[in-house]
Amino acid sequence: MVDPGDAEPVLHALRMQHATLRAILVTHHHHDHVGGVPALCAATGARVIAPAAEGLAFDHEPVQGGDTLALLGQTLQVLDVPGHTAGHVAYWAPATPLGALLFCGDTLFSGGCGRIFEGTPAQMLQSLDRLAALDPQTLVCCAHEYTLSNLAFALAVDPDNTDLQHYRTACEALRQSGQPTLPALLAQECRINPFLRSREPAIIEAVRRRHPEAQDDVAVFAALRQWKNEFK
Secondary structure, three states: OEOOOOHHHHHHHHHHHOOOOOEEEOOOOOHHHHOOHHHHHHHHOOEEEEEOOOOOOOOOEEEOOOOEEEEOOEEEEEEEOOOOOOOOEEEEEEEEOOEEEEEOOOOEEOOEEOOOOOOOHHHHHHHHHHHHOOOOOOEEEOOOOOHHHHHHHHHHHOOOOHHHHHHHHHHHHHHHOOOOOOOEEHHHHHHHOHHHOOOOHHHHHHHHHHOOOOOOHHHHHHHHHHHHHHOO
8 A cells, every 4th residue: 555545445455355554655744645654554454664864753664765676576776866855755666467566646637747845946956857867667656636636737837749639538537437547657647748858848838937037957847836826
């Protein structure tokens, strides 16, 4: 289980599947990602693996970027991805039966990225660069279904992007049929997500129309994130 904000849905799923919870992975300290951890530990005795720099109140095995984990026969790499919070980590499993999987918490969303609460724009940009450099066939398991609202913003920034237009149509169809848009394919995100493309000429031009003072990569990214914060 990754980032259990609430214990009860997890316990219900375990009962329905006659499954045993072996481990809980935590990406960062926000309550909607850790609220269920104490109850799950009490009910299952699962080990908890969490970032060393997040100051969590419950017992856990601390990890940081560069660490590797062996879970359920799989090897996971821990990646430091500060920005949303100061000690945020992601977990990348490069060779599961489903292919490469990325559990990235609130750092990367389909069509968007997390708000910068504790880190800096420079840190968030570097974190997104780190994720974008992974295997393009990685399935991105982000923590929230924010895709359609993110794509509305992405199209405001990059309206002529045909990949983005087609992706929005496909995502709208999924949501209308009650299906999630996630996980997302990293290769697709690198084509449609403005926060992974903030160095592309089309994105720079759009940002500088609003913020002509944004001249370097970090300033453009910061202005893009601020635009998203204010977008209605």
